[in-house]
Amino acid sequence: MGIDWSLFWDSLGPLALAALVGTIPLALASFALGMVLAVGAALMRLSKNRLVSAIARLYISVIRGTPLLVQLFVVFYGLPSLGLVINPWPSAIIALSLNVGGYAAEVVRAAILSVDKGQWEAAYMVGMSRRTALRRVILPQAARVAVPPLSNTFISLVKDTSLASLILVTELFRKAQEIAAFTQEFMLLYIEAGLVYWVICLALSSGQMRLERRLDRHVAVA
Amino acid sequence: MSLSPDSSVGGAPALLSVRGVTKSFGDNEVLKSVDLDVSRGEVVAVIGASGSGKTTLLRCLNGLETPDAGVVSVGAVSVDFASAGQGRGGVKALERAKGSLRDQSAMVFQHYNLFPHRTVIENVIEGPVVVQGRSRDEARADALVLLDRVGLAEKADAYPHQLSGGQQQRVGIVRALALKPELLLFDEPTSALDPELVGDVLLLMRDLAAEGWTMVVVTHELQFAREVAAKVAFVDAGRVLEMGPPSQVLGAPREERTRQFVRRLTHPL
Numbered sequence: 243m244g245i246d247w248s249l250f251w252d253s254l255g256p257l258a259l260a261a262l263v264g265t266i267p268l269a270l271a272s273f274a275l276g277m278v279l280a281v282g283a284a285l286m287r288l289s290k291n292r293l294v295s296a297i298a299r300l301y302i303s304v305i306r307g308t309p310l311l312v313q314l315f316v317v318f319y320g321l322p323s324l325g326l327v328i329n330p331w332p333s334a335i336i337a338l339s340l341n342v343g344g345y346a347a348e349v350v351r352a353a354i355l356s357v358d359k360g361q362w363e364a365a366y367m368v369g370m371s372r373r374t375a376l377r378r379v380i381l382p383q384a385a386r387v388a389v390p391p392l393s394n395t396f397i398s399l400v401k402d403t404s405l406a407s408l409i410l411v412t413e414l415f416r417k418a419q420e421i422a423a424f425t426q427e428f429m430l431l432y433i434e435a436g437l438v439y440w441v442i443c444l445a446l447s448s449g450q451m452r453l454e455r456r457l458d459r460h461v462a463v464a
Numbered sequence: 465m466s467l468s469p470d471s472s473v474g475g476a477p478a479l480l481s482v483r484g485v486t487k488s489f490g491d492n493e494v495l496k497s498v499d500l501d502v503s504r505g506e507v508v509a510v511i512g513a514s515g516s517g518k519t520t521l522l523r524c525l526n527g528l529e530t531p532d533a534g535v536v537s538v539g540a541v542s543v544d545f546a547s548a549g550q551g552r553g554g555v556k557a558l559e560r561a562k563g564s565l566r567d568q569s570a571m572v573f574q575h576y577n578l579f580p581h582r583t584v585i586e587n588v589i590e591g592p593v594v595v596q597g598r599s600r601d602e603a604r605a606d607a608l609v610l611l612d613r614v615g616l617a618e619k620a621d622a623y624p625h626q627l628s629g630g631q632q633q634r635v636g637i638v639r640a641l642a643l644k645p646e647l648l649l650f651d652e653p654t655s656a657l658d659p660e661l662v663g664d665v666l667l668l669m670r671d672l673a674a675e676g677w678t679m680v681v682v683t684h685e686l687q688f689a690r691e692v693a694a695k696v697a698f699v700d701a702g703r704v705l706e707m708g709p710p711s712q713v714l715g716a717p718r719e720e721r722t723r724q725f726v727r728r729l730t731h732p733l
Contacts, residue, residue: 363528364577368591368643369567378594382581 246427250434253421257414257438264413266442268331269400272338276399277392279343284350285376298347305344311405313337318409334406342399349391353384386457393450397443404439414438478537479504479678480647485524485534485545487517494520495531496702502647502695507679509689509710512699513725518682521699522651525680526569527562538568539646569647570640574655576632578624584611584635585620588642596643603642610638614668630661637668648672650681686729690714698722 286298305313318333328336357380365375407416418435422428482500486493494517502508512518523529525536533546541564549558578587588607592598611617614634616627624632633653640648650669654662666688673679673692683689689696689710696713698706700721706713717723 358577360573360575360577361579363571364573364579366528366566367526367571367573367577368639369563369595370591371563374594378590379579386581 246430249425249427250430253418253431253434256421257417257435260412260417261414261438261442264411264417265400265403265415265439268334268338268403268406268411268413269396271335272342272403273396273399275335275339276342276346279339280346280350281381283343283347284354287347287351288354302344302347305341310337310341310402311408313341314405314409330406330410333409334403334411338399338402338406341402342395346392346395349388349395350384353388353391354380356387357383386454389450389454389457393446393453397446400442400446401439477504478502479506479539480525480680481535481537482521482525483535485521485531485536487520487524487529487531494702495524497534498699498702498704500697500704500707502678502680504678505676506694507673507677507681507692508695508697509693510680510682510697510699511684511686511689511725516699517702518699519651522571522649522680522682525647525649526566526571528566528571530558530562536565538565541565541568568645569649570643570645571649571651572633572636572640572653574652576624576629576636576656578632578635578639580624583621583623584616584627587624587635588639591639591643607638607642610641611635614638628661629657630664633657633661633665634668637665637672641672646678648677648679650679650683652682652684654683654685684729686714686726698725700725 283298283301286294287302289295289298314334314337317328317337318330321328354376361379361383362375365379370378403411403413404415406413407419410416415435418431422431425431478501480500480502482498485495485498487495498517498521500508500521510518510521520529524531524534525538527543530549531545535542535544537543543561543565548561549555578584579590582590585604585607588611589600589603592603592606593600608617608620611620614637616631616634616638619627619631619635624635627635633656637653653669654665657665662685666685669679669681669688670692681688681693691710693710695707696710697704698713698717698719698721700719706717706719706722712718713722714726717726
């Protein structure tokens with residue numbers, strides 16, 4: 243079986259474009275919103291108020307206990323039956339950020355708990371409130387701990403955006419499907435799509451390493 | 465919670481007054497009704513075996529631990545922990561009360577607890593700028609004077625991990641001083657240091673005492689207690705068993721427990 247190289251090169255442009263205007267913005271937007279949810283849910287989980295903590299626990303449990311595909315379909319195909327019709331893009335962003343938020347919440351919570359108790363005490367000692375202590379002392383230190391696991395979350399997310407093709411979002415994978423259906427070159431196009439995902443994830447891994455080195459500047463590495 | 469002016473005890477006005485403070489962790493009664501008075505400008509060394517409750521007592525003075533009952537007064541702030549935290553909005557009221565108590569003092573920790581992601585000078589000005597709302601330039605200038613005093617001006621822009629333990633602890637002391645507190649609390653400030661680094665920190669603390677700072681020092685350094693403290697409090701099994709001038713408590717202890725403890729520390733072999 244020969245490889246149709248001209249089709250390979252001809253498709254690369256459209257696939258890269260779909261990644262650029264579909265996959266990457268979808269991943270970035272979902273990750274940003276997901277992190278806000280994650281920090282919120284992590285702080286709720288750590289709350290002394292049992293109800294607040296239980297709500298966060300339920301959210302995390304539902305997100306981790308159900309398939310992302312189900313979450314996407316509930317938002318896009320399910321909500322309209324309640325009279326709530328949401329377009330493909332916002333649907334994908336809503337479902338993906340809720341998903342990331344649930345997973346990252348546990349990472350953020352663990353990172354916050356990993357900061358030495360003495361740091362809280364020193365922050366209180368200089369007069370900080372709990373909120374100020376979190377913002378100025380605890381979260382910056384937790385961030386360093388959370389970078390490797392959150393990078394994993396982000397890399398998974400990039401690949402998970404391919405599921406958005408099933409709710410009509412034109413991103414990288416959907417574009418590959420379109421070209422494959424038209425040319426009947428399924429093997430070539432799906433491997434090519436896989437390669438583009440791989441390149442994106444390689445770039446992210448190197449970004450992760452650089453970020454870790456940057457954050458390590460001020461910390462003695464044990 | 466009540467806010468009342470200083471209470472006077474036996475002539476000299478007490479800057480710190482502790483009445484009937486109790487604290488349990490689960491079934492473990494760590495503090496059994498502790499009373500303690502410290503006058504303005506006085507240095508009190510708190511000694512006792514590990515597990516005696518001396519560190520818990522110190523941490524009750526600035527609300528890092530919440531006493532189950534009893535009254536802690538520092539300067540103009542007085543908190544009655546038996547009633548604080550009761551009723552509607554009690555939790556918030558208790559936090560506020562502990563906050564106002566905490567604002568009266570500053571603490572130096574056994575393990576320094578400097579902020580590792582901030583430089584030395586940023587550690588020092590964090591409280592003055594972020595909490596007390598002082599101008600950054602003014603706080604920096606003050607911090608540099610203090611750092612210069614402890615011989616660390618040239619380390620102002622270093623990060624804590626680049627300093628020795630003794631240097632870190634001196635930064636810890638400067639961070640406390642920069643808050644301009646009424647009362648300085650020291651929690652075994654030299655216990656984590658290599659023996660050859662202990663001296664610098666103790667000398668600095670002696671200078672602070674001579675300058676008139678009011679200090680409560682939990683320590684195992686009996687020589688420091690003897691030479692610097694006006695009073696020594698021996699804590700045993702959650703009580704202040706004996707308190708008085710060092711010559712008495714360390715030199716001629718009244719209680720057998722104190723005698724045993726002092727002997728063990730002075731003659732370990």
